[in-house]
Amino acid sequence: MKILVIEDDPKTGDYLKKGLRESGYTVDLSRTGTDGLQMALNNAYDLVVLDVTLPGIDGWQIMPALREQGDVRVLFLTARDQLSDRIRGLELGADDYLVKPFSFTELVLRIRTLLRRGVAREADVYEVADLKLDVLRRKVTREGSEIALTNKEFLLLHLLCRRQGEALSRTLIASEVWNMNFDSDTNVVDVAIKRLRAKVDRPFATPLIHTVRSVGYVFGDAPEGAP
Incomplete structure (x- = not known):
């Protein structure tokens, strides 16, 4: 090289x-x-x-x-x-x-x-339904309204957007966002998802963060059987 x-x-x-x-x-x-x-x-x-x-x-x-x-x-x-x-x-x-x-x-x-x-570069902007995440400006909007997130919430949402449609395990999320090995006695991922939902989903008609039973979470359209 x-x-x-x-x-x-x-x-x-x-x-x-x-x-x-x-x-x-x-x-x-x-x-x-x-x-x-x-x-x-x-x-x-x-x-x-x-x-x-x-x-x-x-x-x-x-x-x-x-x-x-x-x-x-x-x-x-x-x-x-x-x-x-x-x-x-x-x-x-x-x-x-x-x-x-x-x-x-x-x-x-x-x-x-x-x-x-190789030369493939990460997207600068992700758009999922009516949500838009601007990586460079660290700005998130939904239905045109800006959503204020903490640093960890932004990293978590960024991961969900990058892996839209994939069922992500709590272990993977903990490793990517917190750089930690997931301990089943630790609910840091679930607590963070709950807080993110309160900002990204709850004020809007259509939820984007869905729980996949016994696996973790998926972002985007609801998978079959997901709450």
């Missing part, structure tokens, strides 16, 4: 080049936006690690040019840590966004995930 790093800071660029090579990748390094874009357009890379603030042209300008050229995977690695920056990067078509200072182990894991799953 061949990676292009576009990074103007000498220490960071050299560190990334050395570390990624030691992790088994072929790595090219560019220290300016102008040279980096030309390298990306003239060579076949599996992934580009892209800074935002660069000499010549910046990462925001490089990103659309990469998308016009093709579907190379792009990971923004930048000190720009505002939510608006992350939204902008992902809306421009980046596959991932990691903020400096960063863990090199996390960077490698994210790169491996991107290379393993």
Whole structure:
């Protein structure tokens, strides 16, 4: 797998080049936006690690040019840590966004995930019946009315939307949302579902969260026999 790093800071660029090579990748390094874009357009890379603030042209300008050229995977690695920056990067078509200072182990894991799953990117917006979930803006509406959710409630609803129509076990939900092994004596999932239902379902005519007996929960149209 061949990676292009576009990074103007000498220490960071050299560190990334050395570390990624030691992790088994072929790595090219560019220290300016102008040279980096030309390298990306003239060579076949599996992934580009892209800074935002660069000499010549910046990462925001490089990103659309990469998308016009093709579907190379792009990971923004930048000190720009505002939510608006992350939204902008992902809306421009980046596959991932990691903020400096960063863990090199996390960077490698994210790169491996991107290379393993290919160019398919997660949807930015999910629409199920009259419910709309905007991932980037962390905004949920139903029948046009905005619904205020806690962070965990949003993560739970995001999971349900991503896996719409699938019966999700409590074990899977606990692992995905709370990063915990499910203990049958713990009712954290059921309590969270109850609170989410109070906001997402109860004020509206048609429920979207359904219990699947002896399994867990499903989101969307009610499965046969579900309450």
